[in-house]
Amino acid sequence: MLKYEIVADDVRARIANGEFKPNDQLPTTEELCEQYDVSKITVKKAMDELVLHGLIARRRGSGSFVKGLDDTGLHKGTGWNMSSQMTGFKNEHEALGEKVETKVEEFSVVHPDSEIADLLGMEPDEFAYYVCRVRIANDVPQVIEYTYMPIKTIPDLREKNISGSIYDYIEQDLGLKIGSAHRTIRAVLPTGNEAELLDVPAGTPLLEVKQVGFLDDGTPFEYSTSHHAQDYEFYSISTH
Amino acid sequence: MLKYEIVADDVRARIANGEFKPNDQLPTTEELCEQYDVSKITVKKAMDELVLHGLIARRRGSGSFVKGLDDTGLHKGTGWNMSSQMTGFKNEHEALGEKVETKVEEFSVVHPDSEIADLLGMEPDEFAYYVCRVRIANDVPQVIEYTYMPIKTIPDLREKNISGSIYDYIEQDLGLKIGSAHRTIRAVLPTGNEAELLDVPAGTPLLEVKQVGFLDDGTPFEYSTSHHAQDYEFYSISTH
DNA sequence: CAGTGGTCTAGACCACGGA
């Protein structure tokens, strides 16, 4: 394990167990260097992680402070909410001990329209898989997904792959690495068909997440639109 | 201007002007060190910025690559969408040359309920300003905001401040610095009153953004709930 | 095995905050 991860994890643990409370000032960089026997830059990198995840704020000239936040509020679970948004529906819900099912509504090979082809870096004559799935947790339909994946990037997709976790297929079977996702979020209403598949009344507001997924070398591998029911929440931290 | 900012800005410009195209490999770290006459760590920091903003991907052992993305897609404007989400409604829309108005629906001093008081680090007997505003751009109502701000942190708020930009009041008049925001996003329907104020039909889906804002020393200064109409989109980039 | 990016160091120097 990297040194800066050890430092970040340990300081995070000390915040979680109450040694450092909201609004407390943390030890100075120099003190942390001594405590963990690492250099200043390593402490800096560790603290930058905690800033990125919203646990602390640092101010030149005055010090580092634990953010005034209760664990009971917006800030649920381990505090690693952002990263869980990259592991996929199945892994996320199974980690919570929920029963996960997937209903494949459609699975075909198509030429995506030009907007989607552009986003995926595809020529007009290339093919992509098109998958429409309803994801179900504990017998309650949660979300309907419409996904396009270029065949040249994600080859040989089969029925058995798409009824489980496509992310696992990509990372474990194909040996590729998922790097990042660009998302646009809106509020929408279900179509008649969606209301039926998601088992919600017509007029129920849904959270739409449009996403382009990228491999770790920057290649786009997925364009998907998801319509989330059941009061799904998206969590995000911004920094100046 | 810092060296890593110069490097990051210049590489970003070279991507924007087409010198580096989507899926191209960037110069190696060593080459960039020579081009800009800086050290390896400075190039690393500059490239980390670009990774964070979704422009490039880096892979140990093989190189750095421009992400396969058109400017015309999700990736609008200057590519700095995330950071614009920290400047407030007025500054954001005036930067687009739009006429901005604010209708103050309510302005009072209250004891917030215990959940909000907790999130703002307030004792039960403390007071907070409560503001309800409708923000209007080019004569079209865009969003209705319900905001709580602790008086101890944001003192002496007046009518004239809330009809402009509260963020400007905090940063320019009070001399405080805004640091970060934690947001939770859902889809909701307007109440009857909201539909009227936002001038949308009942049943129009709205994007709800619940937010706790923090100063740069980690003090929470704002709890707000916003209901956005007009197909407002929220943009976000996640990394593994 | 060569080439790439990632981590880490010790130490110099700078910018900012607050008494």
Place this chain on the structure above:
DNA sequence: CCGTGGTCTAGACCACTGC
């Protein structure tokens, strides 16, 4: 003024990719 965190360097070493 001192104490804080931020930037930057030169260079050592490590980890991963891909031929």
